[in-house]
Amino acid sequence: MPISKASSNAVAPAALGDLVVGSATNDSGVLAVGTTGQVLTVDSTQALGVKWATPATGAGNLSQITTGSLSGTSVTLSSLSTYAELLLLINGYTWGTTTSSLIVRVNNNSGANYNQFGWYDNAGANGSSVKGTGLTSFSNTYPESNQLNTNADGVMAIKFTNCKSTGFTDMDQKSIFFRNADSKYYSQTYKGVYSQSEAVSSLVITTSGGYTFSAGTYTLFGA
């Protein structure tokens, strides 16, 4: 039965989306509709005990920012300053028949500002932990620094956190998988840091030596 002043002691909604909410025993009030995207949130400081609020973004709330094909010798993804977290996925990349490395840089910074530690397994032959400091990029093949992936099935995923901070940007996780020219499978995973006190405004995907991508896609998620 519709609620109205005529049928109860409740107040009546005045607009689309308004809610009638209990305010005390045998009494009620109207909670005016919120704005698009807001959710109903319990808040004991409110007169009606609830309010409309914009959900917080953060881990687990990544949404796709952009996606496309790798082409030329580099792809720069810009206008990223509003994101606190970024997840970059690079799939099926290759630059053909030249030995090189896939590298990712923050803000096109080529200084010795990239540190990482982690674990790598080269075709199950010599898995080992490794660390590198003062690197000039986040590379897909550290410490071997070379890859001849004509199979075009390489995968590289890098998650960055603390991107808006004026402190360091954390390279929360970098996972890499590819087949080298010997068609053996290589996997690596790292954590690290971009050691500059600046927000992340762009990410640059390129190869070491300036080789032209002949296949591959990128997808960038952010929150």
Added chain:
Amino acid sequence: MAKTNTPQVKFVNAETGEEIVRDATIEEIAQMEIDGDNTATARAQTESKAAQRRAILEHLKITEEEARILLGGN
């Protein structure tokens, strides 16, 4: 595919979706060459260490797997 004579670089504005493709600048090409040199140096260092490792194993007359067991690794 090998290096092109006129490298192209692509820029994607994640906010607007605008894409620009243009020739690389002299500075960008110079950076590519520096990166290539760094990679070659790193690869040479890695290969040198691998050669040293093989030489030590030969000297000790043990395999890499036996060395790993000896050192307590996996």
